[in-house]
Amino acid sequence: MGLQVIKPDTNIDFIGFKKIAFILSAIIILAGVGSLALKGGPKYGIDFAGGMIVQVKIDKAQDIKEVKDAMKGVELPGLVIQTLGLEGDHEYLIRTSSSDISSQEVRGKVSEALSSNLGATGFEIQRLEMVGPKVGADLRTKALEALFYAVLIIAVYISGRFEQRWTAAGIMAAALGFSIYGIGMLGFDMGFLIVAAMVITVGLCWYLKLNYALGAVAALIHDVMITVGIFSILGKEFDLTIIAALLTIIGYSLNDTIIVFDRIRENNIARKGSDSFGKVINRSINQTLSRTIMTSLTTLLVVACLYVLGGAVIHDFALALLIGVVVGTYSSIFVASPILLGFGPGCEAVKETEA
Amino acid sequence: MQSLRWRIITALVVLALGLAYMMPSLPGVSGSALGKMLPGNPVNLGLDLKGGIHLTLGVDMDTAMHNNLARLGDDLKAAARDEEIFVLRPNVISDTRIEIVLLKADQQDKFEKAVKNYSPFDVESMESMDDGKVKFTLVVPPQYKEEIAKLTMDQAIKTIRNRIDQFGVAEPDIRKQQGNRIQVQLPGLQDPERAIKIIGQTAHLEFKMVDDIADMEKALKGILAPGRELSVILNRQANGEYTESPIVLKKDSVLTGEYITDAKVQLDTWNQPYVSITFNNRGGTIFANLTADNVNKRMAIVLDGKVYSAPVIQEKISGGRASITGQFTREEARDLAVVLRAGSLPAPVVILEQRSVGPSLGQESIDKGIMSALIGMGMVLAFMVIYYGFAGFVADVVLCLNIMLILGGLAAFGATLTLPGIAGIILTIGMAVDANVIIFERIREELRRGLTAKAALAEGYGRATLTILDANVTTVIAAIILYQFGTGPVRGFAVTLTLGIITSMFTAIFVSRILFDLYLKNRANDAKLSI
Numbered sequence: 001m002g003l004q005v006i007k008p009d010t011n012i013d014f015i016g017f018k019k020i021a022f023i024l025s026a027i028i029i030l031a032g033v034g035s036l037a038l039k040g041g042p043k044y045g046i047d048f049a050g051g052m053i054v055q056v057k058i059d060k061a062q063d064i065k066e067v068k069d070a071m072k073g074v075e076l077p078g079l080v081i082q083t084l085g086l087e088g089d090h091e092y093l094i095r096t097s098s099s100d101i102s103s104q105e106v107r108g109k110v111s112e113a114l115s116s117n118l119g120a121t122g123f124e125i126q127r128l129e130m131v132g133p134k135v136g137a138d139l140r141t142k143a144l145e146a147l148f149y150a151v152l153i154i155a156v157y158i159s160g161r162f163e164q165r166w167t168a169a170g171i172m173a174a175a176l177g178f179s180i181y182g183i184g185m186l187g188f189d190m191g192f193l194i195v196a197a198m199v200i201t202v203g204l205c206w207y208l209k210l211n212y213a214l215g216a217v218a219a220l221i222h223d224v225m226i227t228v229g230i231f232s233i234l235g236k237e238f239d240l241t242i243i244a245a246l247l248t249i250i251g252y253s254l255n256d257t258i259i260v261f262d263r264i265r266e267n268n269i270a271r272k273g274s275d276s277f278g279k280v281i282n283r284s285i286n287q288t289l290s291r292t293i294m295t296s297l298t299t300l301l302v303v304a305c306l307y308v309l310g311g312a313v314i315h316d317f318a319l320a321l322l323i324g325v326v327v328g329t330y331s332s333i334f335v336a337s338p339i340l341l342g343f344g345p346g347c348e349a350v351k352e353t354e355a
Numbered sequence: 356m357q358s359l360r361w362r363i364i365t366a367l368v369v370l371a372l373g374l375a376y377m378m379p380s381l382p383g384v385s386g387s388a389l390g391k392m393l394p395g396n397p398v399n400l401g402l403d404l405k406g407g408i409h410l411t412l413g414v415d416m417d418t419a420m421h422n423n424l425a426r427l428g429d430d431l432k433a434a435a436r437d438e439e440i441f442v443l444r445p446n447v448i449s450d451t452r453i454e455i456v457l458l459k460a461d462q463q464d465k466f467e468k469a470v471k472n473y474s475p476f477d478v479e480s481m482e483s484m485d486d487g488k489v490k491f492t493l494v495v496p497p498q499y500k501e502e503i504a505k506l507t508m509d510q511a512i513k514t515i516r517n518r519i520d521q522f523g524v525a526e527p528d529i530r531k532q533q534g535n536r537i538q539v540q541l542p543g544l545q546d547p548e549r550a551i552k553i554i555g556q557t558a559h560l561e562f563k564m565v566d567d568i569a570d571m572e573k574a575l576k577g578i579l580a581p582g583r584e585l586s587v588i589l590n591r592q593a594n595g596e597y598t599e600s601p602i603v604l605k606k607d608s609v610l611t612g613e614y615i616t617d618a619k620v621q622l623d624t625w626n627q628p629y630v631s632i633t634f635n636n637r638g639g640t641i642f643a644n645l646t647a648d649n650v651n652k653r654m655a656i657v658l659d660g661k662v663y664s665a666p667v668i669q670e671k672i673s674g675g676r677a678s679i680t681g682q683f684t685r686e687e688a689r690d691l692a693v694v695l696r697a698g699s700l701p702a703p704v705v706i707l708e709q710r711s712v713g714p715s716l717g718q719e720s721i722d723k724g725i726m727s728a729l730i731g732m733g734m735v736l737a738f739m740v741i742y743y744g745f746a747g748f749v750a751d752v753v754l755c756l757n758i759m760l761i762l763g764g765l766a767a768f769g770a771t772l773t774l775p776g777i778a779g780i781i782l783t784i785g786m787a788v789d790a791n792v793i794i795f796e797r798i799r800e801e802l803r804r805g806l807t808a809k810a811a812l813a814e815g816y817g818r819a820t821l822t823i824l825d826a827n828v829t830t831v832i833a834a835i836i837l838y839q840f841g842t843g844p845v846r847g848f849a850v851t852l853t854l855g856i857i858t859s860m861f862t863a864i865f866v867s868r869i870l871f872d873l874y875l876k877n878r879a880n881d882a883k884l885s886i
Contacts, residue, residue, distance in 0.1 A: 146840035295786070
């Protein structure tokens, strides 16, 4: 037998930690929400806000200040210059909030300012992106829709799969679709709709006693909120790749939650009369603990490689994944499972009709 | 064990296919003799990896509709005149309505009949005006509007494709998107600005007569005689920039670019490039009559609303040829000829989104992506062997097979590998071992319960498989939604992620089981398993 980090008879009382865990989660989420509120919502990249970016690679090491000085004379609306990627890459991102000017003009202005003010240092315009405000708004709507449908379909799948309650799941989907359609008719924007959809989903899961779905959905909302919050605190921008990362986090978080839930279900069917549901959950988490740690570790290893070595463009994407993998692992144990217990089939006998 | 042979055959077939499709993507294989024997092509690289331009163009459907209604109105007016019904020039008042004034009220029935016979319009309302005129509001049915929108999009795509073909880009990708958008992808292009200019130019060519007797001072204040408009004429300066000066034109265009069959660059006696255009028969006749009627007057050559030149007509020009001079550079003249030859866009297009990536950044992205993938994979491989011993080695073997299948799958389906796609593969490497970890942990549990290696193996695989399926279905759901709603690179990520999950289930559940079964096949029932 190979190595064993977790001893087979490990029996940590995870459910006992639920208070501390809930407080910890609440603090991080509140910090994130607070940061979002202070900054007036998420900071959108050009994908969503529209505008133009020019990525420049400069041959020699340059202080960001020198680059900023060199660009001083350039008059573009909302001009921002920032470093990109890791130190030693000498890559800079030049942003303007306008997409009305032609890309040719921007390219020209940037080249001129850099070549006349940076002395003999060579540079290269590696990338130029322009997104119009209309496309930006559309992309934003689409991205939010994606998050919304992902959560909805997953909630339905879990309810059906784990509790064989496809009817209840179907009712939930219909009710949710109907309410969102109703609220949408009132003309609220997509961001509000998403929040409403999440609240309604959680509410419906709770009302219809779809406990597994409730635990899983609560955990993934938790993970997305924490990742978004940390991104806001760090002042990172949201663009399409971050949405991709968030959806991946949803997938990963669920993956993790479902493996624990699967074991809980299995143990619950076979449970001895005297065991409380809490004990069953604890035993299941302990049984899957080595797997949880192993998989998180290997995934973190590769995501960390991506973060350190993947280059500037992929950097924030990898950061989101890093946060998401850690939080996703944590939430399946400390968020999803206690919620399942809190509202769960507790003392009443579970009527399972195995397919 | 009877089925072991069949399982091996199945696995070998799948793996061989994967290998065959993956091979061309390896450096050096594609062009070689081996590459020619293999099916398929190398994995397509996305624009972010090989450099190039991605454009989203929005077709201005309002203008298209407006132009279309104006033309229909003019046709109707002409048809009415042939029947001696007298109407004023129609006005377009919305995207489905025009207004047309009938001069004599007693011709009302006759005009309504003409509307029915010669136009797609329906009479929506009419209003008697003083002095015996009747104002008609005509409307086109909604299906007609849809039809026009569709035709406009198709024609715009065709025109853009023609222009790009003349530009000589390998493998351009032009497709219609929802709404009135067109997506254009041009891989590996060196001069993005020029390509964008050529694609985006409406190239609506018109010939209009110049009103030389108009009072320029009044015109600049906005006071214009009926049927006149203020425009600008471009003058090229020595430094290559254009200055604009005002010019008054008669509003009606006397001839448009529709009649052009060819356009090419020629040099005049001073070696100045100009664009020579050839009209078709009908255009040639119109042009000949026009020039005969307007000798000694100035005719403006208007491209997209700007006057490039306004030469004085010296004599009747027959033979269907004309030239556009405008102090162009050679490149400008060539680009103008390209757009004229390819035809004008049916409506103006706006660039809604533009992403251009230099080829050097692309190469760097690939290098960094592959580097981080290799290092990450190396660590995972080492980790698995250290932790699970022989079983870890099995997991490593199937992980490598998995990567091969992903690359093969990407090539076989003709999917495009983007930078986020590489990230998807890297993430898959991390998550791919998950299935094996779940199985191995389960086997360890069963071994601890005292089962023999063979029994533990069967039990572990049996119990873990459902869990793995459940867990992965949700990730696939997320990936499919990502594909549905995502654009460009995000889709690439969704594709590799989905492919990665499917192949990892195949390798981690199916292939690894075969390896274990082979290992235990000829051993005693109480043989130990290194796990």
